[in-house]
Amino acid sequence: MLRAFALLFALLAGPAFAQTGDLIVEKRTFEMPSYTTVGGQTIKNVKIGWQAAGTLNADRSNAILITHFFSGTSHAFGKYTPGDKAAGYWDSIIGPGKLIDTNQYFVISSDTLVNLNTGVPTVVTTGPASVNPDTGKPYAMSFPVVSIKDFVNVQKALIDSLGIKRLHTVMGASMGALQAYEWAASYPDMVGRIIPVIGQAQPNPYLVGWLSAWGQPITLDPKWNGGDYYGKEPPTEGLKAALKVITLHAQHFDWAEKTFGNAPAEEGKDPGKAFGNRFKIEQALDQAAAGRAAVSDANHLLYLVKANQLAGADISKIKSPALVIYAPTDLIFYAPNIEDEVSKLRANGAAVDVAQLTGPNGHLNGVLAIGQAADKIKALLAK
Amino acid sequence: MLRAFALLFALLAGPAFAQTGDLIVEKRTFEMPSYTTVGGQTIKNVKIGWQAAGTLNADRSNAILITHFFSGTSHAFGKYTPGDKAAGYWDSIIGPGKLIDTNQYFVISSDTLVNLNTGVPTVVTTGPASVNPDTGKPYAMSFPVVSIKDFVNVQKALIDSLGIKRLHTVMGASMGALQAYEWAASYPDMVGRIIPVIGQAQPNPYLVGWLSAWGQPITLDPKWNGGDYYGKEPPTEGLKAALKVITLHAQHFDWAEKTFGNAPAEEGKDPGKAFGNRFKIEQALDQAAAGRAAVSDANHLLYLVKANQLAGADISKIKSPALVIYAPTDLIFYAPNIEDEVSKLRANGAAVDVAQLTGPNGHLNGVLAIGQAADKIKALLAK
Numbered sequence: 001m002l003r004a005f006a007l008l009f010a011l012l013a014g015p016a017f018a019q020t021g022d023l024i025v026e027k028r029t030f031e032m033p034s035y036t037t038v039g040g041q042t043i044k045n046v047k048i049g050w051q052a053a054g055t056l057n058a059d060r061s062n063a064i065l066i067t068h069f070f071s072g073t074s075h076a077f078g079k080y081t082p083g084d085k086a087a088g089y090w091d092s093i094i095g096p097g098k099l100i101d102t103n104q105y106f107v108i109s110s111d112t113l114v115n116l117n118t119g120v121p122t123v124v125t126t127g128p129a130s131v132n133p134d135t136g137k138p139y140a141m142s143f144p145v146v147s148i149k150d151f152v153n154v155q156k157a158l159i160d161s162l163g164i165k166r167l168h169t170v171m172g173a174s175m176g177a178l179q180a181y182e183w184a185a186s187y188p189d190m191v192g193r194i195i196p197v198i199g200q201a202q203p204n205p206y207l208v209g210w211l212s213a214w215g216q217p218i219t220l221d222p223k224w225n226g227g228d229y230y231g232k233e234p235p236t237e238g239l240k241a242a243l244k245v246i247t248l249h250a251q252h253f254d255w256a257e258k259t260f261g262n263a264p265a266e267e268g269k270d271p272g273k274a275f276g277n278r279f280k281i282e283q284a285l286d287q288a289a290a291g292r293a294a295v296s297d298a299n300h301l302l303y304l305v306k307a308n309q310l311a312g313a314d315i316s317k318i319k320s321p322a323l324v325i326y327a328p329t330d331l332i333f334y335a336p337n338i339e340d341e342v343s344k345l346r347a348n349g350a351a352v353d354v355a356q357l358t359g360p361n362g363h364l365n366g367v368l369a370i371g372q373a374a375d376k377i378k379a380l381l382a383k
Numbered sequence: 384m385l386r387a388f389a390l391l392f393a394l395l396a397g398p399a400f401a402q403t404g405d406l407i408v409e410k411r412t413f414e415m416p417s418y419t420t421v422g423g424q425t426i427k428n429v430k431i432g433w434q435a436a437g438t439l440n441a442d443r444s445n446a447i448l449i450t451h452f453f454s455g456t457s458h459a460f461g462k463y464t465p466g467d468k469a470a471g472y473w474d475s476i477i478g479p480g481k482l483i484d485t486n487q488y489f490v491i492s493s494d495t496l497v498n499l500n501t502g503v504p505t506v507v508t509t510g511p512a513s514v515n516p517d518t519g520k521p522y523a524m525s526f527p528v529v530s531i532k533d534f535v536n537v538q539k540a541l542i543d544s545l546g547i548k549r550l551h552t553v554m555g556a557s558m559g560a561l562q563a564y565e566w567a568a569s570y571p572d573m574v575g576r577i578i579p580v581i582g583q584a585q586p587n588p589y590l591v592g593w594l595s596a597w598g599q600p601i602t603l604d605p606k607w608n609g610g611d612y613y614g615k616e617p618p619t620e621g622l623k624a625a626l627k628v629i630t631l632h633a634q635h636f637d638w639a640e641k642t643f644g645n646a647p648a649e650e651g652k653d654p655g656k657a658f659g660n661r662f663k664i665e666q667a668l669d670q671a672a673a674g675r676a677a678v679s680d681a682n683h684l685l686y687l688v689k690a691n692q693l694a695g696a697d698i699s700k701i702k703s704p705a706l707v708i709y710a711p712t713d714l715i716f717y718a719p720n721i722e723d724e725v726s727k728l729r730a731n732g733a734a735v736d737v738a739q740l741t742g743p744n745g746h747l748n749g750v751l752a753i754g755q756a757a758d759k760i761k762a763l764l765a766k
Contacts (some may be wrong), residue, residue, distance in 0.1 A: 206639035
């Protein structure tokens with residue numbers, strides 16, 4: 001009988017919902033007239049996009065915040081329209097009746113400041129590509145430096161606006177983990193639990209160096225022009241090169257071996273015969289990067305690099321129970337570094353459990369193989 | 384009395400030698416009127432530099448060949464003049480009375496084709512920066528594609544010219560390991576033993592992708608100009624960016640943590656306060672890269688990328704006893720991949736021993752910490 005009601009409800013919700021059974025979510029915009037950064041600069045008319053599913057309960061204690069990764073958006077779960085090809089990146093674990101059950105929790109996720117995907121219509125963000133109200137022109141590199149803590153502060157304003165005094169859980173992968181740690185360190189009374197996935201409170205200096213290497217192809221592209229390319233041809237080649245490095249870094253040699261081997265990009269075009277003849281993995285990386293570059297902004301990528309370099313949540317302030325999920329084969333956030341942080345968290349007295357993810361995808365196992373940690377996620381949420 | 388004679392000899396050899404006790408080596412040039420590449424193209428007037436120490440014995444059975452790494456040269460041991468600040472990269476293990484004892488062995492090392500260091504006066508190589516005798520102009524990107532096997536074939540011509548029928552041992556680090564494997568696979572009757580250090584017979588496809596990422600900043604630099612920059616301003620910014628990625632990749636997060644931490648490049652210039660304020664590790668990488676770029680050639684780097692991508696020694700043909708030395712923390716040639724190759728070599732019936740190097744330097748432990756494998760190297764050489 002309950003199932004019948006559920007079905008009726010689904011039908012009433014619209015034919016699309018009934019057809020697919022997908023969770024349909026709406027993208028909304030949160031606005032702040034002004035925001036002052038950690039670095040002390042004021043940004044007017046700040047906007048970020050967000051989406052939610054489920055219902056906030058009477059005491060507003062069932063909200064779970066999902067924070068996104070470097071190249072991600074708020075789109076962690078659901079579809080915006082039934083015709084969408086892909087659901088959100090963690091749709092396998094978030095939704096009605098799923099591990100993070102939107103029948104029980106109010107799950108919310110927002111775009112960050114300086115979000116990479118300015119060309120994705122559903123993304124709402126504020127960054128170098130945004131128009132500076134004082135000049136009527138895009139900020140470009142005059143946009144203030146922002147950090148992970150700024151991302152969290154703007155999210156907090158959004159959470160405050162919903163009347164939520166305390167988040168049940170903050171969970172995020174990679175840059176999302178940096179944000180989860182920063183939430184727990186900056187607003188310990190507002191955070192019930194954290195689930196940092198494939199990330200740390202502070203990047204190792206080696207990653208600070210790599211982040212610099214990620215961004216540098218952009219500034220080599222003459223079309224970058226010191227960041228002043230809006231209304232002109234953008235630095236697409238530099239942006240593609242940056243995204244190629246990031247894509248590769250987020251993967252693993254097992255993936256490369258299994259997916260490409262040493263095959264040439266084109267049959268009959270031996271890479272040993274001509275300089276332009278390439279290997280399949282090179283072609284695949286270039287194609288993936290070109291697809292991403294078409295909807296990304298180069299200056300936003302540089303600002304994300306900076307924001308990640310600046311991440312540095314103060315572990316000593318973190319008391320929330322935590323489930324730290326990581327991939328031992330991760331080549332961006334290395335297991336020994338994550339294990340060191342777990343020791344430090346435990347030394348603070350925080351109750352910290354850990355879960356490991358396996359698979360051929362290195363860092364990306366944190367997105368693709370998250371289901372492996374289902375039991376431990378369930379246990380933490382129920383605590 | 385013998386000591387006294389040795390001292391007298393040293394004094395007769397010149398005051399410099401007596402002052403320092405250093406092994407002084409002479410850089411020589413090997414020339415081939417023409418060489419036909421594995422890809423089937425002919426290069427006229429091929430030159431590579433080489434150096435040797437010790438004396439070839441009567442039956443010419445005591446020659447050890449040292450093959451160099453990506454950014455290396457023949458300078459594995461000794462000094463060219465007593466005033467040289469630095470000795471060769473493996474001088475700690477090669478020389479009179481040292482682990483690889485030049486009183487016992489004739490140790491030889493050559494520059495490869497397309498050697499990176501065209502601006503180092505002692506380096507002799509043939510590549511895109513060389514003048515094409517047919518046109519009187521530098522080859523630039525018209526230089527034929529060359530592979531690790533071509534490096535080995537040219538070395539073989541050098542070894543043949545010395546009347547050496549069989550090398551006692553071939554030993555090399557990283558790209559030098561690729562060459563050692565290729566020697567053993569291509570010329571099994573000429574190779575007594577191999578000591579591949581921090582490298583494989585064939586790079587994993589993941590490394591093929593990374594090699595592409597290493598080279599790409601060069602082609603983004605407008606001064607690269609399709610490789611045609613000789614006599615003009617070279618693509619120094621692109622070359623620096625490429626060398627920065629390579630430097631970082633060859634290191635490790637322990638090194639970054641211990642050497643730099645999260646210090647800013649300049650005291651008082653908080654990286655969070657302005658986009659141009661950087662971290663110390665970024666500054667150090669840029670400085671190191673600038674130093675290397677000043678003596679390197681951008682096209683040669685691209686040709687080295689290609690040569691390494693093309694490496695693929697046929698393991699099934701390798702029968703030589705081997706000592707495989709690797710660093711478990713290596714982030715270029717990963718331990719699991721090296722261990723797989725060791726299993727394959729053993730499955731062929733080759734007698735293979737392994738040694739592991741530790742230290743904070745990841746891949747570079749293979750150069751900096753080679754002394755840790757001294758006992759196993761000694762044992763293999765004595766076999």
